[in-house]
Amino acid sequence: MLEIKALHASINGNEILKGLNLTVKPGEVHAIMGPNGAGKSTLASVLAGKEDYEVTSGEIVFDGKDLLELSVEERAREGVFLAFQYPVEIPGVSNVNFLKTAMNEIREHRGLPALSAKEFLSLVKEKSALVELDATLASRAVNEGFSGGEKKRNEIFQMAMLEPKLAVLDETDSGLDIDALRIVAQGVNTLKTSDNATLVITHYQRLLDYIVPDYVHVLFDGKIVKTGGKELALELEEKGYDWIKS
Amino acid sequence: MSENLVAFEHQLGKTSLSLPELLTQEAKEGIARQASFPTTRDEPWKYTRLARVAGLSVTPIAFNGAPTLLNGMETIDVIFEKGTWSCSTDVEGLTLQSANAISPEAWQACTTKGHVQHLNTLTAQGGVGITVAAGMSIQQPIRIIHRCSGERFALVLHHQIKVEDRAQVRIELIFEGEADQAYSNVLTDFFVGKEAQVHVDKWQNTQGNHYGFYNERIYQDRHSTFRMQTLTTNTHFTRNDVEVFSQGEAAHTQLYGAFFGRGQQLIDNHTYVHHMAPHGTSDENYKGVLWDKATGVFNGKVKVYQDAQKINAYQSNKNLLLSSAASMNAKPELEIYADDVKCSHGSTTGQLDAQALFYLQARGISKAKATEMLVGAFCAEVFEAVQSEYIQTAIAEQLTS
Numbered sequence: 228m229l230e231i232k233a234l235h236a237s238i239n240g241n242e243i244l245k246g247l248n249l250t251v252k253p254g255e256v257h258a259i260m261g262p263n264g265a266g267k268s269t270l271a272s273v274l275a276g277k278e279d280y281e282v283t284s285g286e287i288v289f290d291g292k293d294l295l296e297l298s299v300e301e302r303a304r305e306g307v308f309l310a311f312q313y314p315v316e317i318p319g320v321s322n323v324n325f326l327k328t329a330m331n332e333i334r335e336h337r338g339l340p341a342l343s344a345k346e347f348l349s350l351v352k353e354k355s356a357l358v359e360l361d362a363t364l365a366s367r368a369v370n371e372g373f374s375g376g377e378k379k380r381n382e383i384f385q386m387a388m389l390e391p392k393l394a395v396l397d398e399t400d401s402g403l404d405i406d407a408l409r410i411v412a413q414g415v416n417t418l419k420t421s422d423n424a425t426l427v428i429t430h431y432q433r434l435l436d437y438i439v440p441d442y443v444h445v446l447f448d449g450k451i452v453k454t455g456g457k458e459l460a461l462e463l464e465e466k467g468y469d470w471i472k473s
Numbered sequence: 474m475s476e477n478l479v480a481f482e483h484q485l486g487k488t489s490l491s492l493p494e495l496l497t498q499e500a501k502e503g504i505a506r507q508a509s510f511p512t513t514r515d516e517p518w519k520y521t522r523l524a525r526v527a528g529l530s531v532t533p534i535a536f537n538g539a540p541t542l543l544n545g546m547e548t549i550d551v552i553f554e555k556g557t558w559s560c561s562t563d564v565e566g567l568t569l570q571s572a573n574a575i576s577p578e579a580w581q582a583c584t585t586k587g588h589v590q591h592l593n594t595l596t597a598q599g600g601v602g603i604t605v606a607a608g609m610s611i612q613q614p615i616r617i618i619h620r621c622s623g624e625r626f627a628l629v630l631h632h633q634i635k636v637e638d639r640a641q642v643r644i645e646l647i648f649e650g651e652a653d654q655a656y657s658n659v660l661t662d663f664f665v666g667k668e669a670q671v672h673v674d675k676w677q678n679t680q681g682n683h684y685g686f687y688n689e690r691i692y693q694d695r696h697s698t699f700r701m702q703t704l705t706t707n708t709h710f711t712r713n714d715v716e717v718f719s720q721g722e723a724a725h726t727q728l729y730g731a732f733f734g735r736g737q738q739l740i741d742n743h744t745y746v747h748h749m750a751p752h753g754t755s756d757e758n759y760k761g762v763l764w765d766k767a768t769g770v771f772n773g774k775v776k777v778y779q780d781a782q783k784i785n786a787y788q789s790n791k792n793l794l795l796s797s798a799a800s801m802n803a804k805p806e807l808e809i810y811a812d813d814v815k816c817s818h819g820s821t822t823g824q825l826d827a828q829a830l831f832y833l834q835a836r837g838i839s840k841a842k843a844t845e846m847l848v849g850a851f852c853a854e855v856f857e858a859v860q861s862e863y864i865q866t867a868i869a870e871q872l873t874s
């Protein structure tokens with residue numbers, strides 16, 4: 228589903244990703260761990276198509292397509308979803324209106340008819356319950372005045388609505404208490420099928436108790452330096468990242 | 474009759490103008506001495522060049538018509554189109570007449586200083602006079618519609634709207650049509666009585682090379698409320714002067730506006746609020762969105778007179794530049810002669826929030842649609858204040874096309 232080969236990317240002339248390789252198959256959950264500043268969010272942004280980052284070499288193939296050729300919105304319509312580390316507040320744009328617009332643009336791209344107001348609302352009800360997101364939040368402005376935990380749950384709610392093929396969760400666990408963590412993880416697990424894949428970015432092992440990965444990768448200084456099973460996360464927790472460096 | 478506008482402004486008394494006949498010869502001469510197009514050396518016209526306008530060759534449109542009475546209308550429409558004006562109403566408490574019928578005293582009372590107003594006074598070709606009787610609340614909105622189509626015309630009108638004590642009315646001022654090498658100068662006076670409430674939605678949507686000058690002068694008595702939303706879309710050149718004389722105690726004034734400039738369009742909004750009595754409040758909120766090489770001006774002046782204590786005057790102007798070639802000139806002006814007042818003002822000009830744009834696009838929304846959503850959100854406070862469904866729908870359609 229996703230194949231990243233020798234990816235080099237920089238921002239403002241600083242090279243951040245320095246030859247990253249990663250292969251993800253349908254039905255898999257991959258965790259990417261690494262210290263602050265390793266380039267985890269950079270990888271997520273490059274996948275989503277953020278223009279601030281320049282890909283200097285390498286390739287990304289998603290579902291047989293050259294991802295780097297696609298615009299931000301085209302990637303989303305093809306099924307790439309980024310749960311932001313810092314969800315953006317957008318005053319004046321209601322969550323509902325935003326999601327409805329997004330869903331219908333994605334549906335149009337996939338050759339599906341627009342949802343009726345009734346269908347849309349019943350989906351909102353069902354999916355917001357999944358992450359125990361207060362239904363009144365749906366009618367508020369996008370992320371405006373949401374608590375940290377509400378913002379993260381809102382990301383997973385959007386993911387549930389848009390049903391992506393590849394979900395990239397960037398530090399979705401940061402700032403969550405244990406209850407919220409459990410809710411978010413449960414949401415992600417419920418959405419998992421044999422056709423979609425999840426890339427979980429985190430620098431704590433904690434989340435991986437709830438979302439169990441098939442593979443754990445260690446990202447360090449712009450490269451994946453170690454790959455293992457879920458036990459690698461525990462080892463990292465115990466020994467710290469210095470263990471990788473040496 | 475086609476006249477260069479500069480000559481046009483000096484042809485005092487030579488046309489069949491009915492309105493200026495109300496003025497005494499002395500008043501006419503006084504006004505004539507001051508009537509001319511200002512230059513950028515005049516402070517209030519610093520950002521707006523008028524050489525092109527003064528050079529226009531135009532024919533004034535004279536308006537003939539009379540109100541007719543019709544039953545059961547959802548709106549009361551006063552329409553100025555191709556030299557005729559018409560309106561229809563049989564609503565109790567409402568009088569519509571040609572502005573010629575307004576008394577000379579009322580007329581002269583409102584000839585304040587100002588170049589473009591003077592030009593209007595000298596050359597006005599008609600207008601509507603509306604009176605809402607004391608204590609009456611008019612259910613239907615009154616729509617004054619100017620259909621400005623054609624070329625090389627001058628549309629010069631002076632409307633007077635009198636809302637007597639405790640009366641309530643909602644008015645729409647609409648300017649539409651497609652014109653070339655045309656000039657309008659429309660002056661509207663509002664006399665707002667004690668405890669009266671007036672809501673005005675004003676929409677300027679004249680397409681083509683049309684130079685539009687619009688003046689509203691508002692005289693507010695005590696405990697009255699006057700609210701006006703000024704929306705400018707699709708206009709080649711627009712200058713708005715809104716001047717409020719808050720003369721009675723505890724009057725409330727709300728002036729909101731949103732303007733959208735594209736291509737080489739110029740939109741200049743000037744407001745001037747005179748707080749002349751204590752306990753008054755004013756709330757100004759203007760939003761500008763400029764694309765391409767468009768230019769915007771916002772100049773908000775507030776003057777608090779010496780005896781006008783406990784005034785609360787708020788002013789905000791925010792602008793979005795969607796191209797690096799667009800430009801905005803914003804200037805607040807405060808003149809305060811009382812000591813116990815609260816005045817605040819703020820102005821910002823910036824670009825679209827790149828993070829927000831990325832967030833929307835990352836959910837599959839096209840850049841164009843995302844931009845439109847953010848522009849809509851930016852102007853939401855102003856759009857929400859608009860009560861005219863007609864204007865709201867039309868603007869929403871324009872912004873999504």
Ligand SMILES: Nc1ncnc2c1ncn2[C@@H]1O[C@H](COP(=O)(O)OP(=O)(O)O)[C@@H](O)[C@H]1O
Nearest residue numbers: 238239241243262263264265266267268269270
């Ligand atoms: N706008 C920027 N300009 C220069 N360097 C940046 C910019 N944004 C991030 N970086 C740098 O890129 C590196 C990787 O950042 P990031 O991908 O956010 O790391 P992580 O998510 O793994 O903590 C950091 O060293 C950070 O300082």
Ligand SMILES: [Mg+2]
Nearest residue numbers: 267268312398
């Ligand atoms: Mg990060």
